Amino acid sequence: MRYLPKSNSERRAMLEACGVAHADELFAHLPEAVRLGRPLALDAGISEYEIVQYFRDRAAENANGYASFLGAGVYRHYRPVLVDTVVSRGEFLTSYTPYQAEISQGTLTAIFEFQTMLCQLTGMDVANASMYDGSTAVPEAAMMAVRATGKGRVVIARSVHPEYREVLHTYARHQGMPVAEFGYVPEAGTIDLEDLDRKLDPLTAAVIIQSPNFFGIVDQVKTAAEMAHRRGALLVVVFTEAVSMGIVEPPVDADIVAGELQSFAISPSYGGPYAGILAVKEKLIRQMPGRLVGQSIDTHGKRAFCLTLATREQHIRREKATSNICTNQALIALMATVFMTVYGKEGLRELAAQNLAKAHYLVSKVAPRFCGKFFNEFVARVDGPEDANKALLKKKIIGGVPLGRFYPELADGMLLCATEMNTRAEMDAVAEVLA
Amino acid sequence: MIEKVRHHLSQNEPLLFERSSPGKRAYQLPELDVPAVDPAEALGAENVRAEIAGFPEVSEVEAIRHFTRLSTWNYAIDHGMYPLGSCTMKYNPRINELVARTEALAWAHPYQPEALAQGSMEVMARLEAALAEITGMDAVTLQPAAGAHGELTGILLIRALLQKRGNPRRKILIPDSAHGTNPATAAIAGYAVENIKSSESGVLDVAALEQLVTDDVAALMVTNPNTLGVFEENIIHAAEILHAKGAMLYMDGANMNALVGIARPGDFGVDVMHLNLHKTFSTPHGGGGPGAGPVAVKAPFEPFLPAPRLKRSGKRWTYDYKRKHSIGRVKAFYGNFGVLVRALAYILAHGGAGLRNATVDAVLNAVYIRKKLEPYYDLPYPSPNMHEVVFSDERQARHGVRTGDLAKRLIDYGFHPYTVSFPLIVHGALMIEPTETEGKMEIDQFVDAMISIAREAEADPQLVKSAPHGTRTSRVDEVAAARKPVLRWKPA
Amino acid sequence: MVPENLRYTKEHEWLLVEGDTGTVGITDHAQEELGDIVYVDLPRVGTALAQASPLGSVESVKAVSEIFSPASGEVTEANAALADAPEKLNEDPYGAGWLVKMKLSDPAQAGSLMTAAEYQAYVGAEK
Structure with missing residues (x-):
C-alpha cells in the first residue's frame, strides 16, 4: 500500500524488536469473540489514476456546464486562485489545532487576523475562530443567550433559513428550550413586528432574525433590537450571504451575530464543509463557545499568539462547558481570510455592488413577490415554479429554489439569486421563460 | 529604522x-x-x-x-512525525485534495435537482456502505460535521429510541478516562453525567458498571480502545449488562485506527457510534478543521436518523424527507461533502486488505515505541496497548521536569509534541500515537530523541524546562493572554 | 503560611468572622496548587448562600476550580478589584485577594470549620 512507508524487512525488524513473530500476535490479547475472522468486504485498493477516474465519472453524473440561479444559503462567487494556493500549503493543510503555540504561529496569526476582520465586518467586539457552519451556529447562539440571560425560551423568525430553524429545533427539543416562530409581513417579506411583540415575553432569552433574510431582504435589525432589549432578551442576527456586508449596514445593534462564510471563496461542495461564525459584544465573551486566539508575548518579549480563554471549552470544563464543540473549520476560515485579503476594503464593496446590480437587473424582468429592499436574491412570483425550472433546464439553466417545499403559502414563489458570476445573457434567458 | x-x-x-x-x-x-x-x-x-x-x-x-x-511558522505532518495521542495525525494523500476539487463535485449546489446530483449522491451512498462494513453496523448518517457533533447526534438517537419505548431516562455513564467532549455532549443532549472510575488496570470496571446501571441509565459512552490505547476486553460483557437493563452502548470512534479490519464495534455489542473521518480516514486537520463525524447505528435506530436519508428509487438516488421518527436535522444540507469525498478516496486507495495493513502498522509502531521507551519512562498501566501508548512523567518529575516540559523539548528535536496531560487518570501523562504513517527511520529518531530528553531531564533539568530553544517563538505567556484578553487587532 | 485568626474548609477556603460579617477567600495552599489565576467569577451582591454551596469559581489557564461558601449568609460585597487584577489572589490570598464579604446568618457555623492548626495538619496529610 503506497501510503505505508515500511519495507517488509523493516517491518520484520520492528516485530522482532517487539518480541513478536507475526504481526497477528499484536492483536492476540483481543478476545476471540470480538475479532473479525475474515477480510473486510471492500474492493481491493486502486491506483491514483483510477481514483481520479472514479471521481471524474461521478462528476459526470452531476450538472455540468449549467448556469445557476440558486442561492438560499449557498452562493456561487468567484474563488480567487490565491485561496487554493494558500490552503494547499502543507503547513496549513496538514497541521493540527494550534495548541503548541511555539510551532503554530502561522495558524494562530491567521486566525487572529480572521477574528479581527470578522469584527470589522460585523461591528461586533469579539469573533471566535469559527463554528461548523451557519446552521449549527444558530443553536449555539441560542444556548449562549440562555446562559447569559438566565432565561429559557427563544423566538425565531420564519424568515430565517428553514434548515437552520430545523437544526435549532433539533438541539432545543432535548434541552427544555422552547422555541416559538414568528412570521413575516406578506407584502414586504420583512419580520412581522406585531407577531414578534405577541410572542416576545419576559422569559425570552433571544430573538433570532436573519438579515438579509431567507428571501434576500434586508430586515429590521434596529427595531428588533429595541424590542428584544426592552424585554431583557438578546438579539441574534443570522446571515447566510457574507458578501452583503460589503455594502449593507452591519447588524451593530445585535448582541450576537451568527453567520455562514460560504460566500467567501468556499466551494458550494454540495453543502459543506463551510465555516460558521459567532461574533458578540464584549460582555458575552465568557459565554462564547469555540476557540479563541489571543495576543500575548513570548519569553523574549516578542508579540506572539496563543489559544486563550480555554476554560470555557469541553476539554477543561467537561459537562459544564459552553458547548461540546471541539473540531472547528480552521482551514475553511483560512479560505475566507485569504478571500477577504484579496478583495480588501474596496474590493468587497465593489463585489457587493456588482451583486446588487445583477439581482436588480434580473428583478426588473420578472414579477417580485415582496416589496422589501433586497441584496442579491429575491422571491419571484412564478406560476408553477417546478415547471418553469424544467423549461430552464432545457436551456442549460438551473433556476431558483421553489419555495413551496419550505413555505406552503409561497407555492408560487421562486427564490432567485444573481451574483457576479451570472451574465446578462443568462438573466435575459431566465426572464424569457419566467415572463 | x-x-x-x-x-x-x-x-x-x-x-x-x-x-x-x-x-x-x-x-x-x-x-x-x-x-x-x-x-x-x-x-x-x-x-x-x-x-x-x-x-x-x-x-x-x-x-x-x-x-x-x-x-513557515507552522509545524505540519508534511514536516515530520506528529505523535499526538487520540488525534491520529496521519499522512493526508494529495490525490484526495485533487479529487475533492473536481469541478462538478466542488461546484455542486445542495439544492440542484436530484437528477443533476446523482454523482454526489452515489459518492455518499458508497461511503455509507463502506463505513457500515468497516464498523459492522447497519446504517450510517453522514450529516454530522465533526466528532463531537456526531456524539450529539448519537446520544439524541439513543434518547429518541428510549423515548419511543416510553422513557428517555436521565443519566449517561462515562469513564473517567473519556475525552472531554463526551460529558459535554451528554449535558447538551439533556442528560446528567455520572463518572465511572477505571479499574486498576485502566479499563472499564465491570463490577462498578453492574452497580451503576439502573433503569435510569440511558447509555454508557465508551472509547474503545480507550484513551490509554488499551482494548476494553470486557466490552461484550459490558454490553450485556447494559442491554439487560434496557440501556445502550455508545462508542466514541476516535480510536478506530486501532480496529479497522481487525474488529468491528457492531460485532461486540455497540449500538451507536461515531467516526472521525479527519482521524481514521486521513482527511486533513487543516489547523483545527474541518472534520466530519458520521454516525453508525444498529437497525433499531435507523428510523431515528437525521432527515433526509438517501434512498434508491429504480436506477436513481433520491432523498427521503418524510421520516416521522427522525431526530430532525443536525446540520443544514447533507454533511461535509468535501470531507466525505476525501475519506472515500482514502478507502478506495487502500481497499479492504490495505486498511487492515494500515491498522497493523499503526499498532506495530506504538508497541515498538513502548518497547523502546519503557526503560526510560514510567508506564503506569502495563496492559497490552494498541495504536497508542501512555507514559507518565513520574521519573522526570523527581527532577522538576513535567510532561509539558518534555513535550516542549521534543520540539527542539524536530518533532511535534505528543498529547500532554491526557488522559486525566494518568498523572503527568505523555500520550503517544505514531500512526501507520511513520517508517522505521522516523520512529527510531523519535525514540532516540525521547531517550536523549530523559537523560537531559536528569543531567540538566533547566535545559528541558526552558525549551524550546530553537523556534522562532519561544514559550508564550498564556497567563497574560488570559488575564487581559486581546482578541483582535486595533490601530495603535 | 496559615493565619491563626481564620477558619478553614476541606476545599481550601478560609473564613474570617467579625461580628456577623464574614470574609471569604482561598488559602495560600489553594492558590499555589492552581497556579497563575486569570479569572475570578463571583456572585452578585444580595446572593443568598448556604454553607458548602457553590459561591463562584477561579480559573487558571488550564483549570477551573469551584469555590464553596464556608458559611451560610448573604453576599454584601464582592471584591471588584479582582476583575482587573486576578493576580492579587496569587500575591496576597489572605489580604487583597479576598473574594466576598457576607452577612452571616449563623456566625457559630465557623465552629464547624478547621482551625489553623487543623488545616495545617490536613494539608500536610493531603500531600
Whole structure:
C-alpha cells in the first residue's frame, strides 16, 4: 500500500524488536469473540489514476456546464486562485489545532487576523475562530443567550433559513428550550413586528432574525433590537450571504451575530464543509463557545499568539462547558481570510455592488413577490415554479429554489439569486421563460 | 529604522493590517454587464454601510508573501512525525485534495435537482456502505460535521429510541478516562453525567458498571480502545449488562485506527457510534478543521436518523424527507461533502486488505515505541496497548521536569509534541500515537530523541524546562493572554 | 503560611468572622496548587448562600476550580478589584485577594470549620 512507508524487512525488524513473530500476535490479547475472522468486504485498493477516474465519472453524473440561479444559503462567487494556493500549503493543510503555540504561529496569526476582520465586518467586539457552519451556529447562539440571560425560551423568525430553524429545533427539543416562530409581513417579506411583540415575553432569552433574510431582504435589525432589549432578551442576527456586508449596514445593534462564510471563496461542495461564525459584544465573551486566539508575548518579549480563554471549552470544563464543540473549520476560515485579503476594503464593496446590480437587473424582468429592499436574491412570483425550472433546464439553466417545499403559502414563489458570476445573457434567458 | 532580520525576511512579517495602505488592491472584477444601481435607492439609505474601517488593503504579491511567510511558522505532518495521542495525525494523500476539487463535485449546489446530483449522491451512498462494513453496523448518517457533533447526534438517537419505548431516562455513564467532549455532549443532549472510575488496570470496571446501571441509565459512552490505547476486553460483557437493563452502548470512534479490519464495534455489542473521518480516514486537520463525524447505528435506530436519508428509487438516488421518527436535522444540507469525498478516496486507495495493513502498522509502531521507551519512562498501566501508548512523567518529575516540559523539548528535536496531560487518570501523562504513517527511520529518531530528553531531564533539568530553544517563538505567556484578553487587532 | 485568626474548609477556603460579617477567600495552599489565576467569577451582591454551596469559581489557564461558601449568609460585597487584577489572589490570598464579604446568618457555623492548626495538619496529610 503506497501510503505505508515500511519495507517488509523493516517491518520484520520492528516485530522482532517487539518480541513478536507475526504481526497477528499484536492483536492476540483481543478476545476471540470480538475479532473479525475474515477480510473486510471492500474492493481491493486502486491506483491514483483510477481514483481520479472514479471521481471524474461521478462528476459526470452531476450538472455540468449549467448556469445557476440558486442561492438560499449557498452562493456561487468567484474563488480567487490565491485561496487554493494558500490552503494547499502543507503547513496549513496538514497541521493540527494550534495548541503548541511555539510551532503554530502561522495558524494562530491567521486566525487572529480572521477574528479581527470578522469584527470589522460585523461591528461586533469579539469573533471566535469559527463554528461548523451557519446552521449549527444558530443553536449555539441560542444556548449562549440562555446562559447569559438566565432565561429559557427563544423566538425565531420564519424568515430565517428553514434548515437552520430545523437544526435549532433539533438541539432545543432535548434541552427544555422552547422555541416559538414568528412570521413575516406578506407584502414586504420583512419580520412581522406585531407577531414578534405577541410572542416576545419576559422569559425570552433571544430573538433570532436573519438579515438579509431567507428571501434576500434586508430586515429590521434596529427595531428588533429595541424590542428584544426592552424585554431583557438578546438579539441574534443570522446571515447566510457574507458578501452583503460589503455594502449593507452591519447588524451593530445585535448582541450576537451568527453567520455562514460560504460566500467567501468556499466551494458550494454540495453543502459543506463551510465555516460558521459567532461574533458578540464584549460582555458575552465568557459565554462564547469555540476557540479563541489571543495576543500575548513570548519569553523574549516578542508579540506572539496563543489559544486563550480555554476554560470555557469541553476539554477543561467537561459537562459544564459552553458547548461540546471541539473540531472547528480552521482551514475553511483560512479560505475566507485569504478571500477577504484579496478583495480588501474596496474590493468587497465593489463585489457587493456588482451583486446588487445583477439581482436588480434580473428583478426588473420578472414579477417580485415582496416589496422589501433586497441584496442579491429575491422571491419571484412564478406560476408553477417546478415547471418553469424544467423549461430552464432545457436551456442549460438551473433556476431558483421553489419555495413551496419550505413555505406552503409561497407555492408560487421562486427564490432567485444573481451574483457576479451570472451574465446578462443568462438573466435575459431566465426572464424569457419566467415572463 | 532598519528592521532586524534574523535567519530570513519571513521572521518579521507584520499583521495584514499593519501592511495595508490605502488604494492597494489584489483583485480585479470583470466590467459590469448590467446597469449599476444606486445603493441608497436599492437598499434604502439607512441600510448602506460606511467603509469597512481597518479592513486590509494589500497587493496580490504582498498577500501571497504574507500567507506563505505565516505558513513557515507552522509545524505540519508534511514536516515530520506528529505523535499526538487520540488525534491520529496521519499522512493526508494529495490525490484526495485533487479529487475533492473536481469541478462538478466542488461546484455542486445542495439544492440542484436530484437528477443533476446523482454523482454526489452515489459518492455518499458508497461511503455509507463502506463505513457500515468497516464498523459492522447497519446504517450510517453522514450529516454530522465533526466528532463531537456526531456524539450529539448519537446520544439524541439513543434518547429518541428510549423515548419511543416510553422513557428517555436521565443519566449517561462515562469513564473517567473519556475525552472531554463526551460529558459535554451528554449535558447538551439533556442528560446528567455520572463518572465511572477505571479499574486498576485502566479499563472499564465491570463490577462498578453492574452497580451503576439502573433503569435510569440511558447509555454508557465508551472509547474503545480507550484513551490509554488499551482494548476494553470486557466490552461484550459490558454490553450485556447494559442491554439487560434496557440501556445502550455508545462508542466514541476516535480510536478506530486501532480496529479497522481487525474488529468491528457492531460485532461486540455497540449500538451507536461515531467516526472521525479527519482521524481514521486521513482527511486533513487543516489547523483545527474541518472534520466530519458520521454516525453508525444498529437497525433499531435507523428510523431515528437525521432527515433526509438517501434512498434508491429504480436506477436513481433520491432523498427521503418524510421520516416521522427522525431526530430532525443536525446540520443544514447533507454533511461535509468535501470531507466525505476525501475519506472515500482514502478507502478506495487502500481497499479492504490495505486498511487492515494500515491498522497493523499503526499498532506495530506504538508497541515498538513502548518497547523502546519503557526503560526510560514510567508506564503506569502495563496492559497490552494498541495504536497508542501512555507514559507518565513520574521519573522526570523527581527532577522538576513535567510532561509539558518534555513535550516542549521534543520540539527542539524536530518533532511535534505528543498529547500532554491526557488522559486525566494518568498523572503527568505523555500520550503517544505514531500512526501507520511513520517508517522505521522516523520512529527510531523519535525514540532516540525521547531517550536523549530523559537523560537531559536528569543531567540538566533547566535545559528541558526552558525549551524550546530553537523556534522562532519561544514559550508564550498564556497567563497574560488570559488575564487581559486581546482578541483582535486595533490601530495603535 | 496559615493565619491563626481564620477558619478553614476541606476545599481550601478560609473564613474570617467579625461580628456577623464574614470574609471569604482561598488559602495560600489553594492558590499555589492552581497556579497563575486569570479569572475570578463571583456572585452578585444580595446572593443568598448556604454553607458548602457553590459561591463562584477561579480559573487558571488550564483549570477551573469551584469555590464553596464556608458559611451560610448573604453576599454584601464582592471584591471588584479582582476583575482587573486576578493576580492579587496569587500575591496576597489572605489580604487583597479576598473574594466576598457576607452577612452571616449563623456566625457559630465557623465552629464547624478547621482551625489553623487543623488545616495545617490536613494539608500536610493531603500531600
